[in-house]
Amino acid sequence: MSHAEPTDLPMEFEDKAHEALVSTWWTGTLLKKAFRRFFRKAVGSEAQFNVLMVLQAAEEAGEDLNQNDLSNRLMIDKSNVTGLIDRMEDQDLVRRNTVPGDRRSYHITLTPQGRELVQQVQGPYIEKVHQAMSEFTADEQEELTRLTSKLRERLTELI
Amino acid sequence: MSHAEPTDLPMEFEDKAHEALVSTWWTGTLLKKAFRRFFRKAVGSEAQFNVLMVLQAAEEAGEDLNQNDLSNRLMIDKSNVTGLIDRMEDQDLVRRNTVPGDRRSYHITLTPQGRELVQQVQGPYIEKVHQAMSEFTADEQEELTRLTSKLRERLTELI
DNA sequence: GAAGATTGATTAGTCAATCTTT
DNA sequence: AAAGATTGACTAATCAATCTTC
Numbered sequence: 001m002s003h004a005e006p007t008d009l010p011m012e013f014e015d016k017a018h019e020a021l022v023s024t025w026w027t028g029t030l031l032k033k034a035f036r037r038f039f040r041k042a043v044g045s046e047a048q049f050n051v052l053m054v055l056q057a058a059e060e061a062g063e064d065l066n067q068n069d070l071s072n073r074l075m076i077d078k079s080n081v082t083g084l085i086d087r088m089e090d091q092d093l094v095r096r097n098t099v100p101g102d103r104r105s106y107h108i109t110l111t112p113q114g115r116e117l118v119q120q121v122q123g124p125y126i127e128k129v130h131q132a133m134s135e136f137t138a139d140e141q142e143e144l145t146r147l148t149s150k151l152r153e154r155l156t157e158l159i
Numbered sequence: 160m161s162h163a164e165p166t167d168l169p170m171e172f173e174d175k176a177h178e179a180l181v182s183t184w185w186t187g188t189l190l191k192k193a194f195r196r197f198f199r200k201a202v203g204s205e206a207q208f209n210v211l212m213v214l215q216a217a218e219e220a221g222e223d224l225n226q227n228d229l230s231n232r233l234m235i236d237k238s239n240v241t242g243l244i245d246r247m248e249d250q251d252l253v254r255r256n257t258v259p260g261d262r263r264s265y266h267i268t269l270t271p272q273g274r275e276l277v278q279q280v281q282g283p284y285i286e287k288v289h290q291a292m293s294e295f296t297a298d299e300q301e302e303l304t305r306l307t308s309k310l311r312e313r314l315t316e317l318i
Numbered sequence: 319g320a321a322g323a324t325t326g327a328t329t330a331g332t333c334a335a336t337c338t339t340t
Numbered sequence: 341a342a343a344g345a346t347t348g349a350c351t352a353a354t355c356a357a358t359c360t361t362c
Contacts, residue, residue, distance in 0.1 A: 033318060077332055240323085261362075
């Protein structure tokens, strides 16, 4: 009894709009699952991977990010950032740097180990991404980006 | 500093495959956020909403689901189902029914209150779905479903 | 031994309340 | 008062280990 394949949606649909939304939703869920093990092994978790990527991009752009900035970019609660950075500091991946002139705030930066880890992980990560997208034509890739971005625009109004 | 809109992806992309994957991922994340408050108010949480929907569909199909079945359909760990059903039992939304002939297992069914809640919530839920999808043409809806389903197929092989 | 379910540990996420600094 | 960060309570999710029943 109940032998639904993970590819299947958990329901049947007559409503095409509903189906498109649930299909996108479910794909997001599946994406997290498919990459979870990889992130877990490589850097601890998806959340920590995202922090590393954003910090690296900021570093290249010459920006300083505090915890609020991370909270905004990653769309996670600032209270969540506290624990995340705690755990990453314990692993010597990032550092809280005092900010001259504002004792409320910390600039979060990569440690050498954190920078090293980002470099190591990037290759295998991109390879996995390409495995996932291997059946897509260039047009399909662009169309998927366009449609999901369009949905995102609408969703930000509803939040 | 750092004024990324939620619609924006947290990085820039040259790699189209990568962009499509992250765009889908991010949209899934945003979908959860956009519906979170609604689910929270209406039925406690997204996870509990999903349980209610699956149970209702099973009821209509005349199927009996145990916790393992729920674990499979909802793609969540069975240990997770235990706590979820605990909390929903506390709220009198579902019931654990002993299964004649197998004392290891429970059939999970909706209580009258659970059934009632599903009925009440369905209308506002679908309305919110249509708000989210309001800018999409019928063709775009179908294409979004097709592309995300295609990605899902590939992902199940990678899990 | 395998199946169904539970428990405990860990990470993540939200929310409300709080604390310090501005 | 507002900004930046933290704390505590809660839900959710996974994983490994365990327990009972098959």
